[in-house]
Amino acid sequence: MIRFDQVSKRYDGGREALSRVNFEIPDAEMVFLTGRSGAGKSTLLKLIIVMERASQGQVFVQGTNLNRVPRRQIPAIRRDIGVVFQNHQLLFDRTVFHNVALPLTIAGYQPREVGRRVRAALAKVGLSDKEKQLPIALSGGEQQRVGIARAVVNKPSLLLADEPTGNLDPGLSEEIMNLFVQFNQVGVTVLIASHDLALISRMNCRQLKLGDGRLLEDTPADMNEGVS
């Protein structure tokens, strides 16, 4: 599903955010990306949705070499990837329904189909009763779940999340993680960047640990003392 081949990313200022990173994530795996702030987690995710391009090396997603993707094709790549952003990236002047509907509208679904899928996605994250509200009226955890509903509404085969439990209390964080596990169980590849080590240690998942832009450890799932 995802393959990084000697990937380095140097920003304009000269700072090297990623340095010769190698790894491969097969289909339907659930992987955590760990490391301190500034270790390169966000940069790595940005490379996968082509918000940034690798300075060296190659990034493959579903067999496509992202280095060679022309600008015009970037939207098509992004439509196949669900992304949950740390700061939610919701539209605050649109209702919850419209926020979740956005990827479907972009993909050109008819209104009736949009309604059906949005309601299903909202039901999945437990926000069925909030579809007419504006995001501002929701709690942080609820906003995050709107973001998740939007990420999965188009049934992507790859789901990325950048610190999805960043500002949430442990109970809510666990709920959110359970959602990701459920998506993974129906075959979605999930890659979550997080520094919530306590939570991650309770999940039996593969971990990629970044430090100073380098891949420090790659721990397979069964090496963690998971509970699930």
Add this chain to the structure above:
Amino acid sequence: MQTGNVRPGASVSARSLRDRWRGYLAHHRRVAWESLQDLLDVWLSSLMTWLVIGIAMALPTILYLILSNITNLSGDWDGRPRISVYLNTTVSDDDGRAFARRLAQDAQIASLVYISPTDALTEFTERSGFGDILATLDRNPLPAVVALEPVARQAVQLKLLVAQLASEPLVESVYFDLAWLERLFAILALAERFVTALGSFLGLGVLLAIGNTIRLAIENRRAEIEVVKLVGGTDSFVRRPFLYLGFWYGVGGAVSAWLLVVVSLVFLSGPVENLLAAYQGDFVVVGLGFWQSVMLLMLGGSLGVVGAALAVGRHLSKIEPG
């Protein structure tokens, strides 16, 4: 938690082309409607923009209408030169008619009409409204006239003919009415150029006004554009609402231009018709016809879309998430 029927992993591309096309059209309808709604929500500031565009479009439209009315007024003239030959008042009616018959034989003359002094008086009495005064005269002061249409069109040949006619002993004077018409048409052509140039400048102004308004709209919705691009919105998807916004600005501007033109014409046509009635009788100021109104609307809509496209092309590509 309810599972629902969101089952990720299914292929997105399984949908038929027809479904996508319908979805595409549905989105166009929705965006068109929503952008109009957005404008109506802030109707006061929208109205300001519409009026600015309306005034810029109304001005050349009114000038154009004035020109076409003047052209109508002089439209009786079909572009052929006419020469009026006034005979001496001492010439008898029989001599006059004989002279006219002789001229009719001339190969340089295409056609002619002989107007006797009596005919001339009758016609003048009818047209001028000075009948009472004329009736007090003891003698008909009008000469006989031969109104003729020459074969020649070139100025040189016409001047020769005029000179030849003027040298005839029976002829008092020759009135050649091409010159002032030529001047009038030259002035009209110049005025038309002027209106076209003015219209182009004001059209450019409309483009810039709409472009600037759209630029502000883009700035206001920067966050939204970033989110849309993040979840895979194509450039044309991002562009669409702004193009519709420009379209509505343009159409709204054209509607206000139309209203301004209609009001101005109502304001002008009464006095103008009164003035012209004193000269010529029945003259009606011609306003915007149905198709001209449709064209005005279409022009407004196109200016709006083009203005928006210019702004969008310049500013949208600079907004990238990250």
